[in-house]
Amino acid sequence: MTTVLANTWTFTLKELRSFFNSAVAYVILTLFLFITGWFFASNLFLVNQADLRDIFGAIIPLIFLFFVPAITMRLIAEEKKTGTIELLVTLPVRDVEIVLGKYLASLILLAAALALTFAYPLTISILGDPDTGGLVGGYFGLLLMGAAYLAIGLFTSGLTPNQIIAFITGFVIIFVLYMLDKIIMVFPSAIASVLEYVSVGYHLDNLARGVIDSRDVLYYFSLIGLFLFLAVRTLESRKWR
Numbered sequence: 001m002t003t004v005l006a007n008t009w010t011f012t013l014k015e016l017r018s019f020f021n022s023a024v025a026y027v028i029l030t031l032f033l034f035i036t037g038w039f040f041a042s043n044l045f046l047v048n049q050a051d052l053r054d055i056f057g058a059i060i061p062l063i064f065l066f067f068v069p070a071i072t073m074r075l076i077a078e079e080k081k082t083g084t085i086e087l088l089v090t091l092p093v094r095d096v097e098i099v100l101g102k103y104l105a106s107l108i109l110l111a112a113a114l115a116l117t118f119a120y121p122l123t124i125s126i127l128g129d130p131d132t133g134g135l136v137g138g139y140f141g142l143l144l145m146g147a148a149y150l151a152i153g154l155f156t157s158g159l160t161p162n163q164i165i166a167f168i169t170g171f172v173i174i175f176v177l178y179m180l181d182k183i184i185m186v187f188p189s190a191i192a193s194v195l196e197y198v199s200v201g202y203h204l205d206n207l208a209r210g211v212i213d214s215r216d217v218l219y220y221f222s223l224i225g226l227f228l229f230l231a232v233r234t235l236e237s238r239k240w241r
Contacts, residue, residue, distance in 0.1 A: 007093045011101020012108070015075065019109055028070060032113045035063055040120050044127075052120060052130075056138035056208045061201065064142075064149055065178060069170035071109060072153025073163045075102045076235065080161035085235075095235040099228060103154055110146045114139060133210025141207030144220035145200055149174050151227035158234035174200075 019025040039059045040052070079085035124130045149170075156170040157163075181199035184192035196202050200223070203216040 004094070004097060007097040008100045008104065011093075011098055012104040015102050015105030016108060019105065024071075024074075025109055028067065028109070029113055029116065032063060032067055033116055036060060036117055036120075044123070052124065052135065052138060053208070055117075055120065056134075056142060057205065060142055061145065061178065061204060064146055065171060065174055067113075068110070068146060068149040068174065069153050069156075069167045071106050072150055072157050072170060073167040074157070075106065075154055076158040076231075077161050077163045077166045080158075081163075096232050099154065099158075099231045099235060103150060103228060103231075106150045106154070107147055110150060111143060114142060114146070131210060134208060137210040137212060138208040140212065141204040141216075144207070144217065145204050148200060148220050148223040148227070151224045151231070152177075155227045155231040155234060158231050 036055060036059060040055055043054055076085070121130060121135050152173050153166075153170040156173065157166040159169065160166055177198070177200045179199075180195045181202040184195050187195060197219070200220075203219050206213055206216050
């Protein structure tokens, strides 16, 4: 177990250095803060709305549709394109350690992006009396949603050596999961209830109300576990050729 953790953390640090030694992390974080800051300021000064409901419920989930695939598209695809994946797999490490290390690095980057928005609730708390439960639940829900999207993006990055294809494939899967609860009115009630539960937005809405329900948390962890498992299997598929 100690060796597994050590190897996983080694890959995590390697990917973090890769993010921050290039322009990737800085561009992504700057764009994320610029867009969220623009909408926050617009609500605050133009609409006189001192809350984060729109930010949590609409703006950041929409940004994640593009933000997350942009983080993950290179993680395995670039290794395949450059041929360094063959070097990695000759090392005394397991595929699961490679996948988890890359996943944790991307999760740390996403958590950093969310942490940089803490200035927004701080501003609101100065101007008014925000719903603390909604803020905690909203951030927790966004972190879980982002973590699930990262697992999906990591899986699609392992499907191809082409980063653009990895980005598009990840975007499509995430977009479908995001839209499911928004089109349920055209389906019979039995199907609609299933689609609603499968949708990531439905569970985020529940958490953003400040109620931490184990069913919502279990849904996100199940989604994360499923796509990380698929990512590992995709990496292992080279052994079957």
